[in-house]
Amino acid sequence: MNEDSTQNDLSPEELNDLRALRAGPNPPAALESRVVQSLRQQGRLSRRNILPRFLAVAAALLLLVGGWFGGRMFPFTHVAPSQPRFILLLESSDRSAPPQITHDSQEEQARAQEYIQWARSVRANGRSVSGERLADSGEALDLRGTADEQWKPSSGSLQGFFIISAANLAQAADLARQCPHLRYGGRIEVRPIDTP
Amino acid sequence: MTQIEPIDSRAMTPEKQLVEKFCRTRDESAFRELYRLHTPLLYRVCVRMLGNESAAQDAIQEVWLRADAGLAQFQWQSSLSTWLVGIAINRCREILRERHRSNESPEFPQEKTVTSTSAELQLDIARAVSSLAAGYREVLLLHDVEGYTHEEIGVILQIDSGTSKSQLSRARKILRERLHPRETHENGDPK
Numbered sequence: 497m498n499e500d501s502t503q504n505d506l507s508p509e510e511l512n513d514l515r516a517l518r519a520g521p522n523p524p525a526a527l528e529s530r531v532v533q534s535l536r537q538q539g540r541l542s543r544r545n546i547l548p549r550f551l552a553v554a555a556a557l558l559l560l561v562g563g564w565f566g567g568r569m570f571p572f573t574h575v576a577p578s579q580p581r582f583i584l585l586l587e588s589s590d591r592s593a594p595p596q597i598t599h600d601s602q603e604e605q606a607r608a609q610e611y612i613q614w615a616r617s618v619r620a621n622g623r624s625v626s627g628e629r630l631a632d633s634g635e636a637l638d639l640r641g642t643a644d645e646q647w648k649p650s651s652g653s654l655q656g657f658f659i660i661s662a663a664n665l666a667q668a669a670d671l672a673r674q675c676p677h678l679r680y681g682g683r684i685e686v687r688p689i690d691t692p
Numbered sequence: 693m694t695q696i697e698p699i700d701s702r703a704m705t706p707e708k709q710l711v712e713k714f715c716r717t718r719d720e721s722a723f724r725e726l727y728r729l730h731t732p733l734l735y736r737v738c739v740r741m742l743g744n745e746s747a748a749q750d751a752i753q754e755v756w757l758r759a760d761a762g763l764a765q766f767q768w769q770s771s772l773s774t775w776l777v778g779i780a781i782n783r784c785r786e787i788l789r790e791r792h793r794s795n796e797s798p799e800f801p802q803e804k805t806v807t808s809t810s811a812e813l814q815l816d817i818a819r820a821v822s823s824l825a826a827g828y829r830e831v832l833l834l835h836d837v838e839g840y841t842h843e844e845i846g847v848i849l850q851i852d853s854g855t856s857k858s859q860l861s862r863a864r865k866i867l868r869e870r871l872h873p874r875e876t877h878e879n880g881d882p883k
Contacts, residue, residue, distance in 0.1 A: 506836070506864050510871070513817045514836040523735040527749050528727055531756045532720065540760055542718040 536681065579623070579661040582668035585685040586656045586677050610676040618660055618671055627658035655682075659689070707772060715764045727756065730773060733838060734780045740833050741784035743822055751787060755780045770847045774840070778848040781830055788826055820870045828863035835860050 506514070535541045618625040658675075662668035665688055672684045707729070714722035734755060738748035758779050766775060821832060830849060834840040835856070842853035842860075849856070 506868060510817070510868070511836060514821070514832070515839070517740070517818055517821070517837045518736065518839075521736065521739055521745060523731050523752065524745075524749070527735075527752060528724065528731070530749070531727060531731075531753050532724065534753055534757065535723065535760060536720070538757070540718065541720045541723060 579663060580691070581624070581659055581661050581689045582665065583687050583689055584627075584658040584660065584668075584672050584675070585654055585687065586658070586675075587653050587683040587685065588655055588681070607676065607680070610679075614675050617674065618658075623671075624661040625658060626660075627656060629656040630654060708768065711763060711766070711772065723760075730776050731756075733773065734776055737777060737780050737833060737838065738784055740818075740821060740837070741781070741826070741829060742787060747787060751780065751783045754783050758783070770844065774844050774847055777834070777838075777840075778850075781834075781848055785826065816871060817867075820867050823870060824863055824866060828859060828866060831856055831859040832863040832867065836864070 532541065615625050615627075660668060660671060662671060665686065668688075669686045672678075672686050675684060677684055707726075710722055710725055713719065714726060731752060735748055735752055738751045738755075739745055742748050742751060755776065759776055762779075766772070821829060821837075824832065831845060834845045834848060835842070840848065842856040845851070845856040846853045851859075
């Protein structure tokens with residue numbers, strides 16, 4: 497990589513000392529996070545979509561924990577019947593990149609565990625929790641029932657949802673704030689489910 | 693532009709795949725891998741050019757934003773490292789011009805001391821390199837510190853290899869004068 501220059505005004509020791517400058521300084525670890533964050537803020541990085549795997553694992557766990565029998569999907573044994581329900585709409589913060597399905601099972605499983613722990617915490621104290629992942633395909637219909645052929649699920653928007661029970665909107669929002677989806681750059685919209 | 697062979701064609705293949713993966717998927721982990729491969733070198737260059745780590749960190753952030761913007765169009769006529777260093781050098785030049793326009797005092801210590809321990813000698817060399825004019829500093833850093841060839845330096849700095857050689861010769865001469873001023877003064881010529 498390095499050729500010898502005929503104008504060698506430096507001694508071998510001096511050249512070695514120059515090469516030794518290659519030892520550092522090293523970039524601080526925080527710089528990587530800073531650079532990644534700046535790219536992320538400009539929408540230039542996609543985030544891994546762990547929701548599908550999480551929902552699959554979380555649903556299995558909830559079914560197991562809830563003692564599911566006879567084909568019931570969401571066994572909730574301690575639901576206060578009068579508690580209102582809220583929908584948590586899970587969105588990605590990256591609205592320009594398509595959702596990514598990763599195959600890094602170790603990292604996905606680790607993140608899925610976080611979601612599972614969150615679901616367990618929601619279910620504690622008699623609250624209900626259920627959820628579904630939305631597929632990447634679909635149709636958008638207008639008033640005339642005509643499908644918009646240009647439409648496709650907005651990249652980085654709605655990826656899935658949870659329905660939880662809580663005493664009120666404030667409590668539901670507090671529960672949603674603990675959801676790991678936010679820590680991974682996602683956005684959660686908390687809406688009361690309107691019942692007559 | 694002269695076609696320059698990659699430094700290590702074996703290393704280029706997985707790197708090229710990584711770049712293509714990142715451009716296609718915008719996957720964060722792919723970017724982090726690229727970042728970790730190249731930032732140590734880029735950071736050293738920026739620190740030596742700008743004289744402090746804070747400025748270098750700002751520069752690095754901008755370098756990667758620019759690299760990201762141009763990566764999909766990168767034609768691999770040089771190594772990725774060479775291309776990235778070119779971006780870094782250009783950013784450093786902009787910063788130095790801004791400093792000059794704002795009449796900011798130089799970041800680098802101009803004094804030099806003669807010491808005997810190797811650690812102090814290395815510090816003297818670092819200071820002496822930092823005291824060089826930006827153009828000389830660039831060539832010396834790229835050639836004698838980071839090991840780029842004159843052809844590669846030509847790509848990075850947009851000069852021909854002959855200019856790189858003559859700049860390096862002059863840079864070394866000045867460096868030597870600053871490292872050994874007593875010898876230079878007594879003899880009239882650098883050894």
